[in-house]
Amino acid sequence: MKSIIVTGGAGYIGSHTIIELLNNTDYNVISIDNFSNSAANSYDRVKALTSRSFQTLNVDLCNDNDLRLQLSGINNIAGIIHFAAFKSVPESMADPVLYYFNNINSLNNLLKFAKEKSIPNFIFSSSCSVYGNADELPVTEHTKLKKAESPYGHTKQIGEEIIEFFTRANPSVNVVILRYFNPVGAHISGLTGESPINKPNNLVPIITQTAVGKNSLTVFGNDFNTHDGYCVRDYVHVTDIADAHIKALDYLSQHKNKKNVSLFNLGTGKGVSVLEVIKSFEKVAQTKLNYKVGPRREGDVVSVYANNNLAKTELGWEPQFDLDAMMLSAWKWQQHLEQQS
Numbered sequence: 001m002k003s004i005i006v007t008g009g010a011g012y013i014g015s016h017t018i019i020e021l022l023n024n025t026d027y028n029v030i031s032i033d034n035f036s037n038s039a040a041n042s043y044d045r046v047k048a049l050t051s052r053s054f055q056t057l058n059v060d061l062c063n064d065n066d067l068r069l070q071l072s073g074i075n076n077i078a079g080i081i082h083f084a085a086f087k088s089v090p091e092s093m094a095d096p097v098l099y100y101f102n103n104i105n106s107l108n109n110l111l112k113f114a115k116e117k118s119i120p121n122f123i124f125s126s127s128c129s130v131y132g133n134a135d136e137l138p139v140t141e142h143t144k145l146k147k148a149e150s151p152y153g154h155t156k157q158i159g160e161e162i163i164e165f166f167t168r169a170n171p172s173v174n175v176v177i178l179r180y181f182n183p184v185g186a187h188i189s190g191l192t193g194e195s196p197i198n199k200p201n202n203l204v205p206i207i208t209q210t211a212v213g214k215n216s217l218t219v220f221g222n223d224f225n226t227h228d229g230y231c232v233r234d235y236v237h238v239t240d241i242a243d244a245h246i247k248a249l250d251y252l253s254q255h256k257n258k259k260n261v262s263l264f265n266l267g268t269g270k271g272v273s274v275l276e277v278i279k280s281f282e283k284v285a286q287t288k289l290n291y292k293v294g295p296r297r298e299g300d301v302v303s304v305y306a307n308n309n310l311a312k313t314e315l316g317w318e319p320q321f322d323l324d325a326m327m328l329s330a331w332k333w334q335q336h337l338e339q340q341s
């Protein structure tokens with residue numbers, strides 16, 4: 001049986017992708033995580049939602065030797081899906097070196113491993129943050145990348161460039177780069193979702209925590225040059241993102257890619273403001289959210305949303321969840337967490 005290595009498999013998008021891999025493919029799944037921002041109980045939740053088992057390894061991807069040693073016995077690897085990375089915009093502003101060290105070294109080590117093991121397929125988690133404050137909206141895959149607004153976004157730009165040069169030198173490795181817009185929401189069952197061990201910095205977990213009195217939401221600015229003054233993003237459900245990885249694997253394994261590196265935007269195509277997210281949450285949760293408006297956050301892009309035509313036509317990807325469904329699933333997951341505590 002062919003194996004797929006999923007790095008960051010205990011994390012938010014990684015764990016949702018493992019669920020889809022186990023439920024919808026025959027691949028043997030091997031998850032790698034060092035639990036730097038996730039806990040092992042994330043695997044228990046995955047197990048409860050799937051009927052197949054998977055292997056787990058605790059490896060720090062920045063440790064080249066450990067990576068090789070722990071994966072030495074695994075053969076017939078069809079692909080690597082590389083999620084593992086630090087992903088907080090404000091944390092990266094506060095500690096840029098941490099982000100450059102972790103996100104770049106782990107990618108380099110994995111690419112080296114892919115080359116050594118002749119692994120044919122590689123999927124890289126990139127981000128819409130590579131566009132910076134783009135000159136045109138919605139952004140297509142051909143939109144010129146502006147200067148990154150944060151070290152986090154810069155590590156994704158650098159990662160994409162490393163991959164471009166790597167595949168030129170190693171054309172037997174085929175890569176899909178997926179530029180996620182803003183992944184939110186939780187598994188439709190409400191039994192698993194985003195569960196960072198560090199305090200969340202992302203909007204939606206802060207909203208749901210605020211609703212149960214465990215956090216307090218400050219909106220970072222309402223004086224932007226957008227339709228209502230609030231920052232605009234393209235929110236996309238985490239299971240839609242997970243599904244795109246299954247489609248990207250099919251695309252690569254069926255040799256549908258025309259180039260060694262194929263690049264896709266993963267967003268719904270809708271630009272939604274922070275205020276609209278709050279309103280949607282208040283509607284589905286039937287509650288009034290207590291929040292205040294504060295100053296802008298350093299490193300924030302003003303507005304970005306996707307043209308997703310390429311992912312639709314090339315991968316056959318079609319996002320299924322609208323904003324209300326995203327918020328409802330996130331709320332179900334928060335309520336589940338409350339019942340557990």
Ligand code: UD1
Pocket residue numbers: 087088089127128129153180181182183201202203204206217218219220221231232233274297300301304
């Ligand atoms: C960024 C990336 C996204 C990536 C994510 C990973 C951009 C444009 N997007 O998302 O691709 O997946 O990092 O973490 O760089 N906000 C508040 N108050 C809060 C928190 C957030 O008002 O307490 C606002 C932000 O200003 C922003 C929006 O909510 O306008 C979304 O923020 P967040 O969830 O942190 O994601 P991004 O930084 O947009």
